[in-house]
Amino acid sequence: xxxxxxxxxxxxxxxxxxxxxxxxxxxxxxxxxxxxxxxxxxxxxxxxxxxxxxxxxxxxxxxxxxxxxxxxxxxxxxxxxxxxxxxxxxxxxxxxxxxxxxxxxxxxxxxxxxxxxxxxxxxxxxxxxxxxxxxxxxxxxxxxxxxxxxxxxxxxxxxxxxxxxxxxxxxxxxxxxxxxxxxxxxxxxxxxxxxxxxxxxxxxxxxxxxxxxxxxxxxxxxxxxxxxxxxxxxxxxxxxxxxxxxxxxxxxxxxxxxxxxxxxxxxxxxxxxxxxxxxxxxxxxxxx
Amino acid sequence: xxxxxxxxxxxxxxxxxxxxxxxxxxxxxxxxxxxxxxxxxxxxxxxxxxxxxxxxxxxxxxxxxxxxxxxxxxxxxxxxxxxxxxxxxxxxxxxxxxxxxxxxxxxxxxxxxxxxxxxxxxxxxxxxxxxxxxxxxxxxxxxxxxxxxxxxxxxxxxxxxxxxxxxxxxxxxxxxxxxxxxxxxxxxxxxxxxxxxxxxxxxxxxxxxxxxxxxxxxxxxxxxxxxxxxxxxxxxxxxxxxxxxxxxxxxxxxxxxxxxxxxxxxxxxxxxxxxxxxxxxxxxxxxxxxxxxxxxxxxxxxxxxxxxxxxxxxxxxxxxxxxxxxxxxxxxxxxxxxxxxxxxxxxxxxxxxxxxxxxxxxxxxxx
Numbered sequence: 130x131x132x133x134x135x136x137x138x139x140x141x142x143x144x145x146x147x148x149x150x151x152x153x154x155x156x157x158x159x160x161x162x163x164x165x166x167x168x169x170x171x172x173x174x175x176x177x178x179x180x181x182x183x184x185x186x187x188x189x190x191x192x193x194x195x196x197x198x199x200x201x202x203x204x205x206x207x208x209x210x211x212x213x214x215x216x217x218x219x220x221x222x223x224x225x226x227x228x229x230x231x232x233x234x235x236x237x238x239x240x241x242x243x244x245x246x247x248x249x250x251x252x253x254x255x256x257x258x259x260x261x262x263x264x265x266x267x268x269x270x271x272x273x274x275x276x277x278x279x280x281x282x283x284x285x286x287x288x289x290x291x292x293x294x295x296x297x298x299x300x301x302x303x304x305x306x307x308x309x310x311x312x313x314x315x316x317x318x319x320x321x322x323x324x325x326x327x328x329x330x331x332x333x334x335x336x337x338x339x340x341x342x343x344x345x346x347x348x349x350x351x352x353x354x355x356x357x358x359x360x361x362x363x364x365x366x367x368x369x370x371x372x373x374x375x376x377x378x379x380x381x382x383x384x385x386x387x388x389x390x391x392x393x394x395x396x397x398x399x400x401x402x403x404x405x406x407x408x409x410x411x412x413x414x415x416x417x
Numbered sequence: 418x419x420x421x422x423x424x425x426x427x428x429x430x431x432x433x434x435x436x437x438x439x440x441x442x443x444x445x446x447x448x449x450x451x452x453x454x455x456x457x458x459x460x461x462x463x464x465x466x467x468x469x470x471x472x473x474x475x476x477x478x479x480x481x482x483x484x485x486x487x488x489x490x491x492x493x494x495x496x497x498x499x500x501x502x503x504x505x506x507x508x509x510x511x512x513x514x515x516x517x518x519x520x521x522x523x524x525x526x527x528x529x530x531x532x533x534x535x536x537x538x539x540x541x542x543x544x545x546x547x548x549x550x551x552x553x554x555x556x557x558x559x560x561x562x563x564x565x566x567x568x569x570x571x572x573x574x575x576x577x578x579x580x581x582x583x584x585x586x587x588x589x590x591x592x593x594x595x596x597x598x599x600x601x602x603x604x605x606x607x608x609x610x611x612x613x614x615x616x617x618x619x620x621x622x623x624x625x626x627x628x629x630x631x632x633x634x635x636x637x638x639x640x641x642x643x644x645x646x647x648x649x650x651x652x653x654x655x656x657x658x659x660x661x662x663x664x665x666x667x668x669x670x671x672x673x674x675x676x677x678x679x680x681x682x683x684x685x686x687x688x689x690x691x692x693x694x695x696x697x698x699x700x701x702x703x704x705x706x707x708x709x710x711x712x713x714x715x716x717x718x719x720x721x722x723x724x725x726x727x728x729x730x731x732x733x734x735x736x737x738x739x740x741x742x743x744x745x746x747x748x749x750x751x752x753x754x755x756x757x758x759x760x761x762x763x764x765x766x767x768x769x770x771x772x773x774x775x776x777x778x779x780x781x782x783x784x
Contacts, residue, residue, distance in 0.1 A: 163552050164684075218553055219499050219732055223734055226684060227730035234723030242720075309423055345680070352557045357745055360553060387572035394565035396740050401558055 134382045141265035141336075143274035144376020147329035147368040148344075148351030149358070150281065152320045156360045158318040159214070159296045161221040164350065165205065167344030169326025173198045174247065174334040175240050181248040195327040196251055202323025206316050214315070235397045236341040244340040251335040270332050273315055278367070290317060308312040332406065346390060350377075357404035372396070430766050436760040459604045463597050474668060475713065480603040481665045483705030484610050486689035487659030493500075493687065494695030494724030495618055496650040497630030498551065499784050502543075504683030505566035506536040506655040510662030512570060514727055515582045515672040525587045525594070525602060529663040534657020539650050543650030548644060560680065567678030581673025584666070603664055612655055615670070615698060617653070626650055658686070672674040688726065694740015 133354045148166055155163045180190040205228055213220055252266040284293040296304040297314045305311050308318050330344070337343050350373050357369025381389035459480075463473060485507055492498045510532035547558045570576040582733050586593045589602065594652050617623050626634035637643055666672040675684075686706055693704025708726065716723035737744045 157725030224734050227727040230723050234720045237720035391565055391568040394561040397561045
């Protein structure tokens, strides 16, 4: 029972991690707390429903949806964020709020406010996994999240763009002087937010179903997880997301499902009161 | 009207301190008349023929929204902090007032004061936790707080969850008041809060807060205690929003988790403060009216009102970062400055509100 709770908590947490990583990547490169991150996922889920219902293959759907949300992320950067890129973080944050409203309104307008089922259902088939019984759906989600993690690791470690992105994170001025096209990197950052958002949306849709407000709670948990990494560290954010997933699953299992959603807040208050610099204290490197 | 050479200009004009002072006091009186005119308009509205009770109810809701936005504007406008969790204080105020009214049948005034005090107390505790954090962390922390309050009112039995609490008719000093009476009461509350903010901003506390907003380090080196002043601002802000919450529940005689567990309520209040211009007295009034009236006029197109809200918000941030009110006030301010300079005041003497939505300087510590 305990092991099962922990494993399914990890599976949920790995989905939160996708949102948390996107929040961290956007924040550390552009100082923007992106409120619209959940909406990339929400739009992705709606597009996926549309494609799957018209008979597209699951993998084709994923590819098309990812392309769409990457384009959406780039569009948001070009139209909204770039003209005010030099403002303080509060202005940037509030601008993403505007994007949130617009995307919410558009989704509600086109697809309606009702909750829809996702054509690909969550697979609850029990599987014995190191002596613990786990649903197949959870395993599939974890596998997806882990492979995205590997792709991100390879990207940041070995590609020119990934290394340039880390350089921009560390010191935008020096990066500019070294000839790194910072604007392009920022564009890429928003594209990555769209990429991660698409996967988060498609993977979470079978569990939470599809509606304009489906991602609101997930987004807040993603934020809390990002704070665990000091809004700077990707590993810190992943650890935070997994901890939130496990903690809320345990709270839901042993205390009652009411307490599930409040767990994240209790954790963030405890964290901020005890370790205001984040779990790993990494963002000490730069003043935030 | 840029002065090419201010020194030459100043020497050409005869310094006349008395004339400048007279002009300044005349402008102050003009401002005062404007405010009086605004409140007179609000008080006279119910006398317009064809004004119905339900209209008074709607108008009270708008005023309640404005008061909530005023609470947020103390933080976002004058203190340079942001809270995305004021919906939580709104809920605390609403439930405190509702429970008191339901079980003890108390007076409207007492219920509102209790709601405000309850929200202010929780605000003080939250302030002590959140104000030690850098801005972005504080934004996320306060958002989490609103979320937590939403969960509590949804699940703890005394708050009756989505069933909601129905309330009896409102009484002031034992007299039952209807919708129009409530409207007058909320206008009085609005006037009190406006007066309070007006005096707060011009007091030594307000100056300390603005100094902290403009340069934290300089203010601290002058002996301004950052944590205690900001905690005070956070408490005051939560108190005002709590009062708005109490009124919000009492005006419709009904409080339910359906309304108050919606964390985006908090965001709406913040947007109201930003759109209007939070560093100005009229800012939250215009912004609050905008955000509250938009869904009312676009009732059948709820989604379209979302889109419009987003577009207006982004447009304001891009083209009028100090808010809609600032766009209106700017030419008036420029005209007055010209008049003052012609009378012999030093150029740029009259302080202008900052050009940024939150009045934040672009400094490393805040970025």
